[in-house]
Amino acid sequence: MTDAIRPSVESLYHSHARVVHGIAVAHVGPADADDVMQETFVLIQRGLDGVREPEALPGWICQVARNCAKDWLRRRARRNRHRDAGAIVEELGGSAAGDDGELAARVLAHVRSLPEAYRETLVLRLVEGLSGPEIAARTGLTHGSLRVNLCRGMAMLRPLLEKEGWP
Numbered sequence: 001m002t003d004a005i006r007p008s009v010e011s012l013y014h015s016h017a018r019v020v021h022g023i024a025v026a027h028v029g030p031a032d033a034d035d036v037m038q039e040t041f042v043l044i045q046r047g048l049d050g051v052r053e054p055e056a057l058p059g060w061i062c063q064v065a066r067n068c069a070k071d072w073l074r075r076r077a078r079r080n081r082h083r084d085a086g087a088i089v090e091e092l093g094g095s096a097a098g099d100d101g102e103l104a105a106r107v108l109a110h111v112r113s114l115p116e117a118y119r120e121t122l123v124l125r126l127v128e129g130l131s132g133p134e135i136a137a138r139t140g141l142t143h144g145s146l147r148v149n150l151c152r153g154m155a156m157l158r159p160l161l162e163k164e165g166w167p
Contacts, residue, residue: 009045012061019138020065022124026112027069032076040068059140066116110160111153118153125150 007015020040024033043064051060111122124135136146 006048007057009041009048012044012048012057013041016058016061016138018128018130019062019124019135022128022130023062023065023120024069025108025127026116026119026123027066028072028076029108029112032072036065036069036072039072040065043068056140058138062120062139106164107161110157113160114153114156117149118156121146121149122153122157 017037021033021037024036024040028036040061044061047064051057108123108127111119111126114122120139121135121141124130124139125132130138132143132146132150135141136143139146141149
């Protein structure tokens with residue numbers, strides 16, 4: 001990209017922050033999403049000169065966020081090797097029974113068990129509140145692919161929620 005058409009990191013942050021946050025939540029959960037988001041934008045700032053085509057920017061940003069989240073998970077796994085499983089579950093969203101936080105954590109755990117494409121689009125829609133066109137514009141997905149991902153993701157999520165007694 002030439003300097004004349006290169007967007008600033010600030011403008012990229014304003015246009016893609018919710019998508020990057022949604023990808024982070026889909027991969028690492030809400031507790032670490034902000035840290036992954038910050039790390040992602042640092043990496044975007046460092047690598048922006050390597051993006052040659054403006055059309056590739058949304059997809060590239062999403063891939064940087066995915067890679068950053070996966071690296072975060074690897075580092076967390078190394079740190080947590082010696083911790084017991086109960087402490088890890090509690091950190092990932094466990095809370096007092098009957099609490100809305102527990103319900104949200106359980107739903108998010110089901111969403112996070114889905115394949116990546118469905119997980120990310122569902123989190124962007126349900127957690128981040130982005131519309132279909134907003135998700136498509138910020139991720140580089142076509143409207144058709146996005147609709148398929150959302151439809152299939154919801155179809156996979158419904159039985160998981162129904163198994164726990166949710167209508």
